[in-house]
Amino acid sequence: xxxxxxxxxxxxxxxxxxxxxxxxxxxxxxxxxxxxxxxxxxxxxxxxxxxxxxxxxxxxxxxxxxxxxxxxxxxxxxxxxxxxxxxxxxxxxxxxxxxxxxxxxxxxxxxxxxxxxxxxxxxxxxxxxxxxxxxxxxxxxxxxxxxxxxxxxxxxxxxxxxxxxxxxxxxxxxxxxxxxxxxxxxxxxxxxxxxxxxxxxxxxxxxxxxxxxxxxxxxxxxxxxxxxxxxxxxxxxxxxxxxxxxxxxxxxxxxxxxxxxxxxxxxxxxxxxxxxxxxxxxxxxxxxxxxxxxxxxxxxxxxxxxxxxxxxxxxxxxxxxxxxxxxxxxxxxxxxxxxxxxxxxxxxxxxxxxxxxxxxxxxxxxxxxxxxxxxxxxxxxxxxxxxxxxxxxxx
Amino acid sequence: xxxxxxxxxxxxxxxxxxxxxxxxxxxxxxxxxxxxxxxxxxxxxxxxxxxxxxxxxxxxxxxxxxxxxxxxxxxxxxxxxxxxxxxxxxxxxxxxxxxxxxxxxxxxxxxxxxxxxxxxxxxxxxxxxxxxxxxxxxxxxxxxxxxxxxxxxxxxxxxxxxxxxxxxxxxxxxxxxxxxxxxxxxxxxxxxxxxxxxxxxxxxxxxxxxxxxxxxxxxxxxxxxxxxxxxxxxxxxxxxxxxxxxxxxxxxxxxxxxxxxxxxxxxxxxxxxxxxxxxxxxxxxxxxxxxxxxxxxxxxxxxxxxxxxxxxxxxxxxxxxxxxxxxxxxxxxxxxxxxxxxxxxxxxxxxxxxxxxxxxxxxxxxxxxxxxxxxxxxxxxxxxxxxxxxxxxxxxxxxxxxxxxxxxxxxxxxxxxxxxxxxxxxxxxxxxxxxxxxxxxxxxxxxxxxxxxxxxxxxxxxxxxxxxxxxxxxxxxxxxxxxxxxxxxxxxxxxxxxxxxxxxxxx
Numbered sequence: 001x002x003x004x005x006x007x008x009x010x011x012x013x014x015x016x017x018x019x020x021x022x023x024x025x026x027x028x029x030x031x032x033x034x035x036x037x038x039x040x041x042x043x044x045x046x047x048x049x050x051x052x053x054x055x056x057x058x059x060x061x062x063x064x065x066x067x068x069x070x071x072x073x074x075x076x077x078x079x080x081x082x083x084x085x086x087x088x089x090x091x092x093x094x095x096x097x098x099x100x101x102x103x104x105x106x107x108x109x110x111x112x113x114x115x116x117x118x119x120x121x122x123x124x125x126x127x128x129x130x131x132x133x134x135x136x137x138x139x140x141x142x143x144x145x146x147x148x149x150x151x152x153x154x155x156x157x158x159x160x161x162x163x164x165x166x167x168x169x170x171x172x173x174x175x176x177x178x179x180x181x182x183x184x185x186x187x188x189x190x191x192x193x194x195x196x197x198x199x200x201x202x203x204x205x206x207x208x209x210x211x212x213x214x215x216x217x218x219x220x221x222x223x224x225x226x227x228x229x230x231x232x233x234x235x236x237x238x239x240x241x242x243x244x245x246x247x248x249x250x251x252x253x254x255x256x257x258x259x260x261x262x263x264x265x266x267x268x269x270x271x272x273x274x275x276x277x278x279x280x281x282x283x284x285x286x287x288x289x290x291x292x293x294x295x296x297x298x299x300x301x302x303x304x305x306x307x308x309x310x311x312x313x314x315x316x317x318x319x320x321x322x323x324x325x326x327x328x329x330x331x332x333x334x335x336x337x338x339x340x341x342x343x344x345x346x347x348x349x350x351x352x353x354x355x356x357x358x359x360x361x362x363x364x365x366x367x368x369x370x371x372x373x374x375x376x377x378x379x380x381x382x383x384x385x386x387x388x389x390x391x392x393x394x395x
Numbered sequence: 396x397x398x399x400x401x402x403x404x405x406x407x408x409x410x411x412x413x414x415x416x417x418x419x420x421x422x423x424x425x426x427x428x429x430x431x432x433x434x435x436x437x438x439x440x441x442x443x444x445x446x447x448x449x450x451x452x453x454x455x456x457x458x459x460x461x462x463x464x465x466x467x468x469x470x471x472x473x474x475x476x477x478x479x480x481x482x483x484x485x486x487x488x489x490x491x492x493x494x495x496x497x498x499x500x501x502x503x504x505x506x507x508x509x510x511x512x513x514x515x516x517x518x519x520x521x522x523x524x525x526x527x528x529x530x531x532x533x534x535x536x537x538x539x540x541x542x543x544x545x546x547x548x549x550x551x552x553x554x555x556x557x558x559x560x561x562x563x564x565x566x567x568x569x570x571x572x573x574x575x576x577x578x579x580x581x582x583x584x585x586x587x588x589x590x591x592x593x594x595x596x597x598x599x600x601x602x603x604x605x606x607x608x609x610x611x612x613x614x615x616x617x618x619x620x621x622x623x624x625x626x627x628x629x630x631x632x633x634x635x636x637x638x639x640x641x642x643x644x645x646x647x648x649x650x651x652x653x654x655x656x657x658x659x660x661x662x663x664x665x666x667x668x669x670x671x672x673x674x675x676x677x678x679x680x681x682x683x684x685x686x687x688x689x690x691x692x693x694x695x696x697x698x699x700x701x702x703x704x705x706x707x708x709x710x711x712x713x714x715x716x717x718x719x720x721x722x723x724x725x726x727x728x729x730x731x732x733x734x735x736x737x738x739x740x741x742x743x744x745x746x747x748x749x750x751x752x753x754x755x756x757x758x759x760x761x762x763x764x765x766x767x768x769x770x771x772x773x774x775x776x777x778x779x780x781x782x783x784x785x786x787x788x789x790x791x792x793x794x795x796x797x798x799x800x801x802x803x804x805x806x807x808x809x810x811x812x813x814x815x816x817x818x819x820x821x822x823x824x825x826x827x828x829x830x831x832x833x834x835x836x837x838x839x840x841x842x843x844x845x846x847x848x849x850x851x852x853x854x855x856x857x858x859x860x861x862x863x864x865x866x867x868x869x870x871x872x873x874x875x876x877x878x879x880x881x882x883x884x885x886x887x888x889x890x891x892x893x894x895x896x897x898x899x900x901x902x
Contacts, residue, residue: 253769255762262753266742271701272733273754274722385408 014325014332016378017371018339025364026055029356058356065349066342068092086228091345093226093233097303099341101126101312103240104295105319106326106333107247108288112165113328114251115284116264121168121183122292122316124190125161127309129293130300131194132160134307137216137300138203149220154297161293162286164190169285173278179285187316194309203307213300213307222302236298241334243291248330250287260284292316318365325368340365396458397422397587398556403452405438412438414611415452420556420604425578425588427602427619429595431631431828432799434608436591440558443589444476445469456556475554477545479561485534490516492533493548512551519550523580539570543577550586557581558589563597567686568856568889575601593631593829595624595638596857607631632829640833642840645864645880648677649712651817651848652698657707659690659697666705667693669872675817680839680849682863682880684856684888690872691852692734695821698850699731700724711817725754728816730842732806732823734852736799740806743795747787748776750794751809775812783808784834800831807838818842821852836862856885856892870894 029051031037036050068091076088105122112119133153140149168182198204198211205212222234251257262270263280270277295315300307322340326332347361371378378384398420405413413435420426430436441447443454445463453460456472463469466476483492494512501508516529525543533541542562549557559578563571578588578601592598598605599619607614607630615630628636652675661667667690675681685691696702698709700721709716711727725731733739741750752761752772760771776790785804787797794802803823810818820839824832839862843849853859859866863880868891876891 253767255757255765255767258749258756258767262742262745265744266738268739269742269753271721272699272731272739274720274725 010327010332012384013375013378014327014336016382016384017325017375018368020371020378020381021364021367022059024367025360026059028360028363029055029058032357032360054354054356058350058354061353061356062343062346062350062361064346065091065353066095066346082228083230086226086230089226089228090231091349093231094345095338095341096237097232097341098344099337100237100240100303101295101299101315102319102322102337102340103237103244103334104298105292105315106323106337107243107330108165108291108295109319109323110326110328110330110333111247111251111260111291112284112288113323114264115260115280116267117169117172117179117281117284117288119165119168119183119285119288120180120316120320121165121186121190121289122319123312123314124183124187124316125164125289125292126296126299126312126316127194128164128190128296129157129161129289130296130307130311131157131197132293133157133297134203134213134216134300135197137220138214141216141219146220150222150301153220153301154294157297157300158290158294161296162290164293165289166282166286169282172285173281191309194307198307198309205306211309215306216301217305220301221305222298232303234298234302236302239298240295243294244330244334247291251330256280256283292319321368343368396420397424397456398589399455399458400439400443401453401455403439403442403449403454405435405442405447405449407438411611413442413449416608416611416613417452418606418613420587420589422555422587423582423585424603425582425590425601427598427605428589428591428608429593429598429605429627429631430608430614431593432826433610433828434631435611436608437560438611439608440476440560440589440591443469444474444558470552470554473554474556474558475549475552476558477542477549477560477562479564481541481545483533483541483544486532488532489527489529489536489544489547492544493529493551497552515551516547519547523550523577523584525577538565539567539573542566542574546577546581555585556587556589558591560591561593562590563592563594565687567893568885569893571597594857595627598627599624609633628829634830636829637833640836640840640861642862643844645679645843647679647864648846650674651677651712652850653708653710654698655708657694657697657709658705659693659702660705661690661693667872668697670707671869671872671874673867673874675848675850677816677846677848678843679864680843680851680862680880681865681867682851682853682859683867683869683874684853684859684863684892685869686892687854689869691821691854691869694869695731695734695819695852698724698819699729722754725813728814730810730813730815730818730847732803732810732818732820734821734825736803736806741794741802744793746791746793747780747785747797747805748772748790750805751776751779751790751812753809755809755813779805779808779812783838800827800834803827803831803835807835811838811842815842815847818847818849819852820849822854823851824853824855824858832858856888859888860885868892 033051033054036047036054039047068089073088076084105126108122108125109119133156136156137149137153140152164186168179168186171177171182172179195211198213203213205214222236224231224234226233251261259275260280260283262273262275263277267277296311299311304311318340322336323333326336343361343365347358350356350361351358396419400416400418402415402417403413404415416435416439418426428436438447442449445466445468455461461472484495490509490513493516499508499511500506513529520527525547527540527543527547533544562574566574582588590598590602602619605617605619607627609631617627625638628638654671654673657668657671658666659668671694683691693702697704700716700719704717711729714727716724737743742753756762760768762768773790780787780790783804785808786801794805818839823835839849851862860883865877866880866883866888867874867877868888870892878887
């Protein structure tokens with residue numbers, strides 16, 4: 001009961017943040033709906049109805065874009081036609097595909113933040129990991145069997161990402177260099193390193209000067225979960241879920257995780273307790289980078305199939321928002337990543353079907369992030385008292 | 396009646412901080428307001444000084460009801476407040492610091508009339524024997540003088556009701572005596588003084604009447620001539636307390652901690668510990684007395700391995716520890732109760748259970764091969780909570796929500812949960828209520844009787860005298876005298892703390 005209550009208390013603010021963002025999004029849909037607004041003078045009731053219908057259509061399209069149309073799924077399943085089933089469930093699987101790298105990077109952010117390290121370098125660690133995986137896969141092409149290439153690419157990519165994360169951790173522990181600055185700068189360096197690597201013939205796709213790597217799905221691919229045509233969802237998603245469990249176990253059940261959290265909460269008390277604070281920082285940053293790198297590896301070897309320098313598309317930054325939305329808890333990261341994934345894939349359909357601009361989706365996402373980042377704002381709106389009122393009664 | 400607070404109540408979420416409190420003071424009187432932490436003293440004074448509005452009750456000055464909407468109104472009504480933490484700009488000189496916010500201005504541009512302000516400060520300083528040089532920089536002044544500058548600030552604003560919040564906390568015994576002299580000259584001039592403290596000796600010495608607060612209520616009133624320390628302490632706590640630490644004679648054994656020619660620098664690289672020689676034996680309590688900032692903090696940090704030493708020797712038993720890590724030192728059986736428990740001793744955001752294992756989390760039974768045995772952690776933490784009477788809703792409660800006394804008990808319970816050869820306790824009872832102080836002292840004496848060597852660092856003379864089998868006084872980085880506990884007097888220790896040479900004992 002106690003556990004349930006605390007779960008409810010923890011979820012309240014994030015849920016309210018999302019709801020508030022959707023409500024504000026609805027307001028924006030209404031006031032940008034010029035067709036109905038122009039009728040406001042002549043026929044206000046119809047105008048209002050039309051505007052609200054627009055909101056309903058928009059969010060409806062978003063829902064079915066993110067999770068599919070239930071009726072269609074049922075019909076397709078009954079028909080037994082593989083192609084129909086694939087088309088019907090694709091929105092749902094695409095949501096999971098979009099969520100997968102968000103889970104990896106969200107966990108990466110959660111672990112580093114738990115250690116008090118504001119790792120802004122998720123993007124760089126993800127893409128360096130992807131570079132490691134791509135290089136390994138292409139190097140091994142034709143030399144080793146596909147299964148070996150797959151495992152080697154993911155492992156090398158993970159280590160690359162970890163190394164890229166370790167650098168700012170090492171700099172912080174040894175020299176005190178602030179991780180916000182070093183991780184941001186390493187993002188730029190990572191992007192340029194990848195661009196440079198994609199110049200050479202070894203990785204680059206033959207023909208055309210585009211900085212894109214060869215397509216690897218022809219010789220190595222992460223196995224799919226569903227044996228259906230056109231479904232990208234693969235075991236990368238399952239590994240992401242496993243990593244969430246592993247991260248949770250690591251943080252809350254192991255002594256290294258305890259050291260890491262202690263250093264994050266209170267560095268001096270950790271030192272007084274005989275812990276090596278620098279060690280915790282370096283470990284946290286290595287693990288954080290490794291998770292982001294693993295996420296990037298699964299993208300290039302699996303769902304995306306090739307490396308380009310805009311592979312991440314800001315995932316590393318969205319991960320910060322969703323990790324905060326999740327309260328830095330691995331289970332929460334999974335839920336938040338699913339939400340963000342649904343917003344992304346659902347938003348695409350919303351744009352296509354209802355004529356509501358795709359930009360509005362970013363607008364709603366930004367609102368969610370803003371409300372999450374400022375819990376005081378949500379508290380003020382809904383007049384929720386802070387968790388522990390600290391009365392100044394100390395005499 | 397110069398000042399009267401009538402039936403003041405103030406509710407905070409979950410706490411009734413003031414419950415129908417009435418106090419009064421005449422012109423030229425010293426009212427001693429005595430109470431433990433959390434008794435409601437500061438809340439009451441914040442109401443008087445206009446920081447809070449009372450939920451009910453009224454403030455009367457010269458029999459007239461007054462409502463203060465903000466501190467400025469209270470100041471205009473003559474209420475001056477000297478806070479525990481001084482509010483002075485370090486780079487200002489005394490004239491600027493005192494005049495700040497109440498500048499005398501002249502000319503069309505409203506320029507600061509320094510000469511007028513200075514003249515008034517000189518006059519006030521002479522009138523009340525404050526002995527403050529108006530041209531000194533604040534940062535160059537000792538704490539005792541800064542406090543007098545704060546008093547000057549109140550007087551400069553024509554305050555004749557002066558509230559002093561725990562004024563002696565930062566002072567040497569000698570400076571405290573001087574402060575009492577100043578209070579007497581203030582009251583002779585007609586000022587009413589409200590003296591807030593939790594120190595029994597002080598109210599008995601300086602107050603004309605005493606009001607004791609407990610849990611937001613008036614627990615009783617007394618007149619110094621007709622009461623005793625014991626009676627006041629009982630009133631404060633609400634039960635009979637032991638003011639004297641019950642302990643038998645020490646039974647010193649072999650030397651556990653040995654320091655020889657120890658030199659340690661502080662963060663600004665000044666020599667903070669400058670040649671300390673000290674031995675602490677098994678079965679004895681050595682108490683280091685001294686005013687805050689004379690090298691005690693650095694000394695403790697060096698002993699427990701948190702601060703590199705400059706030169707000298709340190710050993711525990713036969714093991715040299717000059718270059719040992721905090722964990723190596725703790726593994727030698729050293730329990731450390733740090734000076735600032737909120738910053739160094741506890742992780743406020745973690746639970747009682749997690750804090751209980753903060754320094755032995757990596758050992759069995761708490762963990763095996765790097766994985767916690769949560770059942771073992773819970774079992775030991777539950778036992779610790781029971782053994783040390785820690786008042787907490789559960790072991791899953793975060794440390795931040797415990798009271799200061801219970802937080803300190805978590806620290807002590809943790810440190811004493813391992814085999815202990817040496818206890819290094821820095822300010823072990825700072826900010827605690829009488830009941831918790833009594834309890835922690837008893838536990839420390841218990842460790843001594845079981846054969847541990849104890850080193851206590853305290854700025855509270857009462858504590859040093861009560862628990863020390865030997866008392867070493869530290870001044871400017873040196874041990875300037877070591878006295879036997881039973882023959883040490885308040886005066887002798889107080890003089891040494893102020894830097895006086897003492898017989899041949901001076902180092």
